[in-house]
Amino acid sequence: MFNSLSDRLTETFRNLRTKGRLSESDVNKTVRDIRLALLDADVALPVVKTFTHNVRERALGAEVSEALNPAQQVVKIVNDELVTILGGETRGLRFAKQPPTVIMLAGLQGSGKTTLAGKLAFWLKEQGHTPMLVAADLQRPNAVTQLEVVGQRAGVPVFAPERGNIAGHDAVGADIEGTRSHGDPVAVSRNGIAEARAKQHDVVIVDTAGRLAVDENLMQQAADIRAAITPDEVLFVIDAMIGQAAVETAEAFLEGVDFTGVVLSKLDGDARGGAALSVAEVTGRPIMFASTGEGVKDFEVFHPDRMASRILD
Numbered sequence: 001m002f003n004s005l006s007d008r009l010t011e012t013f014r015n016l017r018t019k020g021r022l023s024e025s026d027v028n029k030t031v032r033d034i035r036l037a038l039l040d041a042d043v044a045l046p047v048v049k050t051f052t053h054n055v056r057e058r059a060l061g062a063e064v065s066e067a068l069n070p071a072q073q074v075v076k077i078v079n080d081e082l083v084t085i086l087g088g089e090t091r092g093l094r095f096a097k098q099p100p101t102v103i104m105l106a107g108l109q110g111s112g113k114t115t116l117a118g119k120l121a122f123w124l125k126e127q128g129h130t131p132m133l134v135a136a137d138l139q140r141p142n143a144v145t146q147l148e149v150v151g152q153r154a155g156v157p158v159f160a161p162e163r164g165n166i167a168g169h170d171a172v173g174a175d176i177e178g179t180r181s182h183g184d185p186v187a188v189s190r191n192g193i194a195e196a197r198a199k200q201h202d203v204v205i206v207d208t209a210g211r212l213a214v215d216e217n218l219m220q221q222a223a224d225i226r227a228a229i230t231p232d233e234v235l236f237v238i239d240a241m242i243g244q245a246a247v248e249t250a251e252a253f254l255e256g257v258d259f260t261g262v263v264l265s266k267l268d269g270d271a272r273g274g275a276a277l278s279v280a281e282v283t284g285r286p287i288m289f290a291s292t293g294e295g296v297k298d299f300e301v302f303h304p305d306r307m308a309s310r311i312l313d
């Protein structure tokens with residue numbers, strides 16, 4: 001991911017003189033090249049505009065530096081601006097003062113939510129937490145089973161709406177409070193959290209339904225779940241390969257479920273990825289994690305500064 005953006009930016013910097021001061025026309029040409037590189041990488045237009053405006057202002061105003069030549073100065077400015085659009089500081093998960101911490105996952109179908117649920121649970125477990133997964137995606141026939149498989153791989157129990165043990169796995173039933181909650185994702189989510197509290201799991205990850213495109217019913221369902229369980233974090237999972245639709249989708253989910261953080265999935269793909277890079281800037285929500293493959297360990301905390309360095313490497 002970002003290889004071509006990375007190559008284009010490197011090429012732009014290579015053309016900069018290494019001595020003296022940058023003329024206005026040097027700056028203008030560089031900014032134009034950066035603009036094209038970002039647009040070709042699918043970075044959203046408003047983000048490109050802000051980005052290039054800031055780079056231009058700072059490059060023109062840059063002091064003659066003893067330590068950095070003009071090319072290095074521009075690289076530093078572009079690096080700083082990349083860190084800014086990627087959200088600035090790394091933002092870790094917010095844990096509840098009173099466990100369990102509730103994390104709700106939202107996003108389009110196929111975005112990588114269920115896979116992410118397993119990765120996040122596995123990562124939390126490695127850090128000494130005792131997570132539990134809740135299968136509140138009742139839209140897709142296979143979603144509950146898929147989450148159970150994911151939970152089994154991560155070694156984490158799954159609260160599912162119907163009793164059913166997958167070999168060797170202690171899936172728990174949802175038949176508490178005397179009600180069958182099958183079919184009602186809000187009830188499943190609530191019951192799952194009650195179960196987690198009773199069994200002293202300190203984090204609950206609630207997987208919700210997604211559709212192939214933003215859909216009012218789906219959004220209402222996600223909003224209802226959010227209202228019922230008041231999660232500590234709502235993570236919006238977005239496939240980095242989605243292209244230009246990323247921004248629109250993110251805006252719809254921001255309005256629908258007011259997510260608190262973003263997870264970029266499929267960062268291991270070779271798509272241009274720039275649209276996903278726009279999501280933090282457009283929504284004002286931090287990118288918190290990245291998914292980089294199908295395995296349970298293909299997951300990392302997202303550090304804006306490290307990602308910027310990777311792009312400019």
Ligand code: GDP
Nearest residue numbers: 109110111112113114115265266291292293294
């Ligand atoms: P959901 O519908 O949002 O729950 O999406 P899934 O978790 O079922 O993922 C959809 C597909 O994408 C599955 O085939 C996953 O194996 C795959 N997938 C999920 N995350 C990643 C990732 O980070 N990289 C790659 N290459 N594939 C992924």
